[in-house]
Amino acid sequence: MEPGTLLYDPATDKVGEYQDHLGKYAMLRPVGGGTEWSADPKTLRPPTDSERVRAGVKAANRQSLNNPTKNPPLEPAIDLSVAPRPYPDCPTCDELATLRRAAAKELDYSAASDANVLLRRHHAEAHTKAHTEAHAE
Known part of the structure; x- marks a missing residue:
């Protein structure tokens, strides 16, 4: 096993x-x-896709609780009922x-x-300029 590999x-x-x-244990x-x-x-x-996404959401929530200024709440102008586009x-x-899509299909x-939460967070972190411009109108 390689360090960093995700396991359930x-x-x-x-x-x-x-x-x-x-010893005989994996850490x-x-x-x-x-x-x-x-x-x-x-x-x-190996974790299922659903288990992997849930672990990512837990990590993101933990990070937000530990540092709320780094992860401000989403702007109220964003309609959370509409799925974010890639x-x-x-x-x-x-x-x-x-x-x-796979989760919705099942x-x-x-x-x-959970995937929508991670996608919105990714947008805010990786696509900040495009994210701000798209919601400025």
């Missing part, structure tokens, strides 16, 4: 980033940082939009909503 630990029902082995760290935990490597598996030629936008509306 069924014993804790969490997705973590593989760090290293310690995992929560997505986005935090306290490592040990897991039985025999039980670990920006052209942006692999991250495309990946999140694909995850949203009627997993929670995962689809």
